[in-house]
Amino acid sequence: MTNLENVQDGYQKFADQDIEGVLAKFDEGIQWHECNGFPFIEGDGIYIGPESILQNIFAMIPEHYDGFNINITDLMASGDKVIMQGFYEGTWKETGKDFKANATHIWTLKNGKVTHFFQAVDTAAIIS
Known part of the structure; x- marks a missing residue:
C-alpha cells in the first residue's frame, strides 16, 4: 500500500467510525499537532502516541460536534508526505450552528505508519 492509499484508507476508516x-x-x-482554537485543546496542542490522540482528540469530537466529517477535495503525496486539502463540516453543539471550515492536513509516514500529523484549520468557523 502506498502512503497515499494508506492515508486514504485512514480517512475512510474515520468516516466509517472505525x-x-x-x-x-x-x-x-506519533506526534500529533492539533490547531489551537479548538475548545478542547490543552497547552501547545501537541499529543504524543495513539492513546493520547484517542483520549484528547477523537473522544472529544462527539462531545462538541454533531455530524462532524471531513470533506476531502484534494489528496496528494510526495515522498513520505501526504497532504489533504478540504473542509471540516458539522454542527457546533454549543450554538447549534452548522459550519464548513477550511482544513489542511500534512501526514508523514515511515514504514507504513504515520509518525507526524500537522493540522491547519479555520477554527473560528467551527465554533461560531
Whole structure:
C-alpha cells in the first residue's frame, strides 16, 4: 500500500467510525499537532502516541460536534508526505450552528505508519 492509499484508507476508516482502525495506522511515537482554537485543546496542542490522540482528540469530537466529517477535495503525496486539502463540516453543539471550515492536513509516514500529523484549520468557523 502506498502512503497515499494508506492515508486514504485512514480517512475512510474515520468516516466509517472505525477509530481503532485509524489508530492502528499510527506509529507508537506519533506526534500529533492539533490547531489551537479548538475548545478542547490543552497547552501547545501537541499529543504524543495513539492513546493520547484517542483520549484528547477523537473522544472529544462527539462531545462538541454533531455530524462532524471531513470533506476531502484534494489528496496528494510526495515522498513520505501526504497532504489533504478540504473542509471540516458539522454542527457546533454549543450554538447549534452548522459550519464548513477550511482544513489542511500534512501526514508523514515511515514504514507504513504515520509518525507526524500537522493540522491547519479555520477554527473560528467551527465554533461560531
